[in-house]
Amino acid sequence: METLFEIAARSEDDPVLGRLVEHVGDRSRDAPCAEIYVPGRVELLGKHADYAGGSSLTFATSRGFRAxxxxxxxxSGLTMTSARGGEVVRIDWADDSESPPTEAAWGVYPRAVVRRIVRHFGTxxxxxxxxFESDLPQAAGMSSSSALLTTAALSILCATDVSSSSRFRSAVTGREQLAEFLGAVEAGTSYLDFDSEEGVGTRGGAQDHASILCGEAGHISLFSYLPVQVLERIACPADVSFVICHSGVDARKTAGARDDYNQLSDxxxxxxxxxxxxxxxAGSESRAERATLAATIADPYLDESRVIDVIDRIARDPEDRRRLFHRFAQFHDECTIVLPAAVEALRNSDWTAFAGAASTSQWMAEDWLENQVxxxxxLVRSARAFDAPAASAFGAGFGGAVWALIPTPDADRFAERWVSNYRREYPEHADDVTVFVERPSKPAAWPDGAIDGID
Known part of the structure; x- marks a missing residue:
């Protein structure tokens, strides 16, 4: 790794790096220092699929965390400080308590990382x-929280001896496994033979971490989950871009949206x-491997009448029955109809077919997931009215952002028109709206050799 002095020498033409160096303060300039980058992610399609073992189409953003x-x-612990906000979170390695009331709200994410690393790999x-500093919009559905959690984990792995332990090397053998592990950290679930531990409160999956760690610049990635696997990478043509608009309605995983999100997971x-x-x-799969929606829709004996019978047996009342069936139907159609059609459309740059897949996914989110505001x-309707070939909300829902597929030469003009219309329609959100143009960007990066066995 470089020394802080060497990094400081490169910061003259890099304002963000310069602010980070200044924020480090009086620490030794000869100390080895890891420069880390962690992007956010855009989920194109595959809504609420990861924690149930499904698939999704995502890409890493050009915005993210630098640390x-x-x-x-x-x-003897982790100290994280925000160069932009000035907040400081200090966590002793032996401290497995919840965030104190006076701590910055984002402290829950590094605390979850510290608990799991110490428990599984030792102090x-x-x-x-x-x-650290970030230009990701917060609570916008672009994985700012997962990116912060990943930043904390990568910082510990780069700056300590954790990754050299035999237990870590046998459990985390590459980026896909690291994404799976960090997804378990955030959700508070088990990983391999590592028991579950309190996470951040949401019962999600590893989609965000997979896109952040395993994405590829210029490409849209098709991932499957439980476990994380890269199924395909599709080059994103240079003549199209994605305009992202954050609605100004926050979708915070640790606040009001958490219970709604967890209900869909449950x-x-x-x-x-x-x-x-x-x-x-009749096979060798464990019950845990069979007890997912992905295993359900892959069952060769699956048919609608049997699904209805199963749901009838567990439904608590008619409303619960309706929601259970809609949850199953959305997952089934998203994974078996929407995603295959979208992947084929992306391969052929068939934006009409891609728009059809996106529209189906959006109405299922509105009518079956009921996670749209x-x-x-x-924003989706107005994007299409302004001639966007395709558009969809993304992320956990209950607020957040929308993407619109736009010819690259028209992207900036479309963004201005789209957000101006939205501000007129929803003036109460005018000051909180964020709009920008994105294309698939690079995944998380850290110094070569800083994490044993993972490049």
Whole structure:
């Protein structure tokens, strides 16, 4: 790794890097220092599929977190400081408590990382200091929280001896496995033979972490989950871009949207578990492997009447029955109809077919997932009215952002027209709206050799 002095020498023409160096303060300029980049992600299609073992189309954004991380022998724990906001979060390696009331709200994410790393791989051999800055819009559905969690994890792995332990090397053998592990950290679920531990409160999957760690510049990636696998990478033509508009309605994983998000996750788990109980396996798969919606829709004996019978047995009341069936139907159609059609359309640059897939996904989100708010639904409709070939809300829902596919030469003009119309329609969000143009960008990066066995 470079020293802080060497990094500082490169910061004259890089204002963000310059601010990070200044924020480090009086620490030794001869200390080895890891410069880390962690992007956000855009989910094109595959809504609420990852935690149920489905698939999704995503890409890494050009916006993200930048951080400087290095060993700090003056403390026994992790110190993270925001160069932009000035907040500081300090977590002792031995501290497995919840965030104190006076701590910055984002402290829940590095705390989840520290708990799992110490529990599974032992206490790191030194403390870690991290200064970071981000240009990702917060609570916009672009994975700012997962990117922060990943920044904390990469900082610990780069600045300590954790990745050299035999237990880590056997459990995390590449970027896909690291994404799977960090997804488990955030959701509070088990990973391999590592028991579950409290996460950040949402029962999600590893989609965000996979896109952040395993994306590829210039390409849209098709991932499957449980476990994380890259199924295909499709080059994004230079003549199209994605205009992203954050509605100004926050979708915070640790606030009001969390319970709504978790309800969708719970509905999926209930159907998958009930199907597994009603369909004994003749193979070698464990019950956990069979108790997912992905395993349900892959069952050769699947038919609608049997699904209805299973749902009837577990439904608590007519409304619960309706929601269970809609949750199953959305997952089934998203994974078996929408995504295959979208992938084929992307391969052929068939934007009419891609628009059809996006429209189907959007109405299922509105009618079956019921995770859209008035503002995101309006942004989708207005994008199409302004001649966007395709548009859809994305992320967890209950607020957040919308993407619109636009010819690259028209993207800036479209963005201005789109957001101006939205501000007129929803003046209460005018000051909170963010709009920008994106194309698939590079995944997370850290110094070569800083994390044993993972480039």
């Amino acid at each position: 400087l991380a290095f060993p700090d022998d003056r403390v 790191p051999g030194s403390g870690v200091f991290v200064a 509905l999926a788990a209930r159907v998958g578990q009930a199907w597994a109980d009603a369909s004994p396996s 008035e503002e995101t639904a309006y």
